[in-house]
Amino acid sequence: MTFQVNKDDGLFYRQTLFDQAKRVVIKVGSAVLTDENGLDLNIIGNIARQVSFLQSTGRQVILVSSGAVAAGRKRLGVVKTAHEELRVKQALAATGQGLLMQAYEQAFADFNQPVAQVLLTHADLSHRGRYLNVRNTILTLFEFGVVPIINENDTVSAEELRFSDNDTLGALMTNMIGADMFIILTDVDSLYTGNPSVDPDARPIYTVASITRDIERMAGQSTSLVGTGGMMAKIRAAKMVAACGSCSFIGPGRHPDILRALFSGELVGTFFLPGKGKINRRKHWIAYVLKPQGFLVVDDGARRALVEQGKSLLPSGVTEVRGSFAIGAPVQCLDRSGAVIAAGLSNYASIDIERIKGKKTREIEAILGGKDSDEIIHRDNLVIMGREGGQ
Numbered sequence: 001m002t003f004q005v006n007k008d009d010g011l012f013y014r015q016t017l018f019d020q021a022k023r024v025v026i027k028v029g030s031a032v033l034t035d036e037n038g039l040d041l042n043i044i045g046n047i048a049r050q051v052s053f054l055q056s057t058g059r060q061v062i063l064v065s066s067g068a069v070a071a072g073r074k075r076l077g078v079v080k081t082a083h084e085e086l087r088v089k090q091a092l093a094a095t096g097q098g099l100l101m102q103a104y105e106q107a108f109a110d111f112n113q114p115v116a117q118v119l120l121t122h123a124d125l126s127h128r129g130r131y132l133n134v135r136n137t138i139l140t141l142f143e144f145g146v147v148p149i150i151n152e153n154d155t156v157s158a159e160e161l162r163f164s165d166n167d168t169l170g171a172l173m174t175n176m177i178g179a180d181m182f183i184i185l186t187d188v189d190s191l192y193t194g195n196p197s198v199d200p201d202a203r204p205i206y207t208v209a210s211i212t213r214d215i216e217r218m219a220g221q222s223t224s225l226v227g228t229g230g231m232m233a234k235i236r237a238a239k240m241v242a243a244c245g246s247c248s249f250i251g252p253g254r255h256p257d258i259l260r261a262l263f264s265g266e267l268v269g270t271f272f273l274p275g276k277g278k279i280n281r282r283k284h285w286i287a288y289v290l291k292p293q294g295f296l297v298v299d300d301g302a303r304r305a306l307v308e309q310g311k312s313l314l315p316s317g318v319t320e321v322r323g324s325f326a327i328g329a330p331v332q333c334l335d336r337s338g339a340v341i342a343a344g345l346s347n348y349a350s351i352d353i354e355r356i357k358g359k360k361t362r363e364i365e366a367i368l369g370g371k372d373s374d375e376i377i378h379r380d381n382l383v384i385m386g387r388e389g390g391q
């Protein structure tokens with residue numbers, strides 16, 4: 001298969017990247033942190049020891065930790081049901097988050113490593129000013145030698161405004177602070193060619209050079225008993241990180257020395273090589289943090305202009321507007337087949353694009369009675385999606 005690089009090349013490249021990684025985001029899933037008795041303090045102790053070791057080598061580490069809902073569930077004795085109400089999950093998270101932080105505080109104290117709790121909602125990151133505040137706080141915590149421990153602020157996150165899972169949150173954090181590496185610790189020891197819990201022929205994959213459709217197809221949405229996003233969310237997260245030029249890793253969180261093994265070059269888990277391109281932080285924010293408020297379907301000529309020639313989106317290439325949005329809204333561009341090809345900020349409201357779609361730029365003024373810009377999305381606010389690196 002084309003997605004796998006030679007095992008030895010992968011190992012050499014992997015080691016170089018681990019050696020060079022100075023800033024690292026580590027995400028630990030609920031499936032790792034909890035067992036039938038609630039929080040697994042042994043595992044939390046192992047993580048604290050390994051993260052403190054990485055800090056002691058001069059690296060800066062962020063921990064993105066799930067586990068609040070699972071810990072709260074055990075504390076209150078609430079049995080999981082198939083369609084649990086959001087308010088119940090939020091109450092469980094509120095109960096469990098304190099337990100989670102208490103466990104981390106105690107575990108890190110053994111290594112004299114200070115930690116800080118950072119709870120975030122998607123709305124916090126969608127607001128450019130608040131996004132930058134979060135970034136500054138995290139960079140200041142690094143200056144003080146503190147390990148930030150991040151989770152979604154589940155209690156206030158409305159369903160439609162949630163990060164879909166903590167894998168996504170971890171990828172956003174990686175790109176926000178320009179980390180070199182995103183390490184996802186979960187209950188399986190790597191990405192497999194199929195879900196190993198149902199497919200006995202599934203084989204582990206060591207290195208992913210590029211996240212192709214083949215790779216995406218391997219990952220089922222099914223999760224462990226307590227997880228949220230499953231392998232699909234992890235692959236999506238690795239893709240976001242690759243687009244910003246960093247690498248990702250998926251590996252076994254219950255291995256007592258996984259971080260030491262990784263950084264000393266052992267071939268464990270799945271390693272995702274960085275993408276070839278690198279989008280800047282502002283474009284990352286437009287493409288990955290903001291949720292699209294509408295869609296613009298474009299014709300083949302416009303698709304080529306955007307994807308192959310690096311041009312802005314003009315009204316003449318738009319064939320259809322979906323959704324209702326205001327000036328400045330984040331939107332996605334779809335090709336004729338419905339595939340997402342770009343994301344950007346619209347210079348026009350949807351109601352006006354309906355009137356100027358398919359028209360020449362010189363006609364805009366007569367149709368709308370004025371013209372703010374020639375382009376519907378200017379190149380500076382446009383990111384090409386679905387290929388490594390974006391633009």
Ligand SMILES: Nc1ncnc2c1ncn2[C@@H]1O[C@H](COP(=O)(O)OP(=O)(O)O)[C@@H](O)[C@H]1O
Pocket residue numbers: 028029030031032066185186187188190191192193194195196197218219220221222223224225226227228229230231232
């Ligand atoms: N191709 C695959 N390779 C490995 N695991 C997979 C694959 N497809 C689905 N999975 C499932 O993904 C689960 C891990 O995701 P999840 O339960 O969300 O964990 P976490 O709580 O760590 O986020 C595994 O337990 C496994 O059942």
Ligand SMILES: N[C@@H](CCC(=O)OP(=O)(O)O)C(=O)O
Pocket residue numbers: 028029030031065066067068069070093151152154164165166167226227228229230
């Ligand atoms: N914020 C939630 C975790 C959400 C989540 O993505 O869970 P997981 O798939 O276990 O990483 C919690 O703390 O329980």
